[in-house]
Amino acid sequence: MPLFQLLRHHMMENRRGLALLALLAGLSNTLVLATINAATEVVGDREELLRFAVLFGIAILVFVIVQHRLMYLVSSNVERTIREYRTGLFETIRGVGLAQVESVSRSELFACISRELRIVGNSVPPLVVAMQAVVLVFCSLIYMAWLSMTAFLLWVSCTVVGMMIHFACAKTIQLQLAEAYVKENELVTHVNDLIDGIKEVKMSQARGAELAEAFGSLAHGLSGHRVTIMMLYSRAFVLSQVTFFLLTGLMVFIVPVLSPTFIKVVVMTTTSSLFLIGPVSSIISALPNFANANASAKSILSLKTRLLALESERFPQSAPFGGFETLRLDHLFYQHRHASGEGGFVVGPINLTVQRGQVVFLTGGNGSGKTTMIRLLTGLYRPDRGAVRLDGGVIDASNLLAYRDLFATVFADNHLFKELYGMGPIDQDYADRLFDILEMGHKSRIEDRRFTNVNLSGGQRKRLALIAALLERKPIYVFDEWAADQDPYFREKFYRTILPMLRAEGVTVIAITHDDKYFDTADIHLHMEDGRLQIVRDAAMPMPALDSVR
Incomplete structure (x- = not known):
């Protein structure tokens, strides 16, 4: 079954301990029942009765200790499995190629990492209790033939007490669950x-x-919180069971002393009834939990299998590039693929040379291949043919990660991180200057490497994204239609203030744009059409030229 397949790794590691604890739990429950039955035979012998009372207390103590330990061991192993699946799915997505990532269903991923794994975790306490209940039911069924009105009344009283304990514990559990959902x-x-x-x-x-690392830390904290919730479930169950045990002991050890006419068969019937009601309820209530957990486990395993089948990008670490002088795209060719695997739109071949410090504009209609070219340039897509060369050296799997680190980007669909992950100490003077230029100081600022406010309009968020990119101080900047979200005032600032500032710093800028009013600010004007690249204007060339293979 999917649920057992999901959990079996850590459960198999601790199978001997789990089996031993389960056996001890079953034996302690059986010992409680056997002690009560034996005590009813010697109700007139106070010395024997005392001996059985001591044995009865020992049996309950063993049950409490073993049950607590069993639940802790199971919960810890299950939560460790859940934590590993969460961080594993996270790392798998991080390591898959961009083209493959774009094919993953976001809702399915969110559901598996959050809801489905939560359902599996929540199913553990009732399922563990249900498995133990099977043993108790087996031991108690032989007494059911002697049901009577007395047994019925005792059932009601014990059920009421158990419900009171359950509802008292449920409030605390609900509060803990609410905190877990926040996490x-x-x-x-x-x-x-x-x-x-x-x-x-x-x-x-x-x-x-x-x-x-931040995700792993949060997942670890949530794991510990979940273990606490499981232990609350365990405490509620143990208190309920102990209540039943104590009520049963009261009938056996106290009632006969106060009421000599108490009939032995009623005691036996009541004992079997008390032992049966809890296990039967546990088994019945666990069935929906098991069905839900099994379905969730199936979804999780299915997603994991499909993710592992995708192309991985686990490239080796390499020494960072100190900078560059020339970046060349040499006969790059890339073909998009449909979900069926059939070939689609073709981009290339593309030939382009960019020198350090140049400002390059790229234009083209929708679907012309601009975004694909930028992804090839930045190494997010790997070409089917051709090569990306940096100062003559080929960019391949051995140095691709270091090559990507040369770029700071603001994509058209850019995601604004509230926290500036991966960035070293902030140059506060430079940050203040950027906030002044883009006039964002009254909307947000940087504290402890975090933007204090990102709940802004689309244009304002793009300005914060530009600030974050510029603070990285990378040698190459890629801006994908950044000015499209800006009003004319800030569009002017981008072309007449930001770009000249970057050029003066010797930074290379590659920008997708349609603002023909500012084409004069570029050193090179490129145009994409039907997947092919044309050089419209190059300041270093005496006349427009075509730098693509037709």
């Missing part, structure tokens, strides 16, 4: 950061590693 929402926020900002994560090893 899970924070997990979803981190997952949103990974999915929405996957390009930015892939463009910075430090950002990706720190984001993963």
